[in-house]
Amino acid sequence: MPAVVPGRPYTHEMVIVHRVFRREAALLPRLVRAVPAGDTARARVIAEYAEEYTYGLHHHHRLEDELIWPLLRTRAGAHDDLVHRMARQHALIDATLERVQPVLSGWRDSADQGTARTLADLLEEHRDALTEHLDDEERLVLPLVAGHLTVAEWDLVGRRGLEALPKNKVLLALGAILEGATDEERTWFLGRVPLAGRLLWRFAGRRRYLARCRALRGTSGTD
DSSP states (O other), X not given: XXXXXXXXXXTHHHHHHHHHHHHHHHHXXXXXXXXXXXXXXXXXXXXXXXXXXXXXXXXXXXXXXXXXXXXXXXXXXXXXXXXXXXXXXXXXXXXXXXXXXXXXXXXXXXXXXXXXXXXXXXHHHHHHHHHHHHHHIIIIIHHHHHHHSOHHHHHHHHHHHHHTSXXXXXXXXXXXXXXXXXXXXXXXXXXXXXXXXXXXXXXXXXXXXXXXXXXXXXXXXXX
16 A cells, blocks of 8 residues: 555554644634633634634544444454444544534623633633544554555545635645644645645745734744
């Protein structure tokens, strides 16, 4: 099977994507806590980003539920307990985000500090549940994927993920992935992008992503 980067299994692509969710899940509660009381303009910016994050994570997990877990149940029956564990963790993560939504909606319009503290606590609860799940998936389940799914089946997960992105979010998503990637991983990811896309990233996308990072964090991303 071809590797994502030299010496690594093709499932390493998922590890790179997971870095984005780890980073943003850790960042969101800090961003919420940093919003000044009553600054509803800033609260709306952070709330919009939290909703984009939630949409992206839900879609990522939905693809796993539809395209990965059924194949593993069929082909890796001896490890069915791990597949059920992943499904249970997805449900737990969904529950943490369901608790976030009404508080996020109220905070967006008020920027109330008490609500912000509650929201940040809920986001930290979500972060902890997500981190446990990603750790388990990478350590226990991705080796099963590498042994029981074909490259074509795995590539379908990536294609479906890209197809779901709004056109105006594709370059931002690429930037989020490249930010946490090594030089080797960046070369691999950009090598899969058509020439027109690579040029668009070089001349517009990178600048747009760095501006987005500054607007959210006050600092630019690393790529």
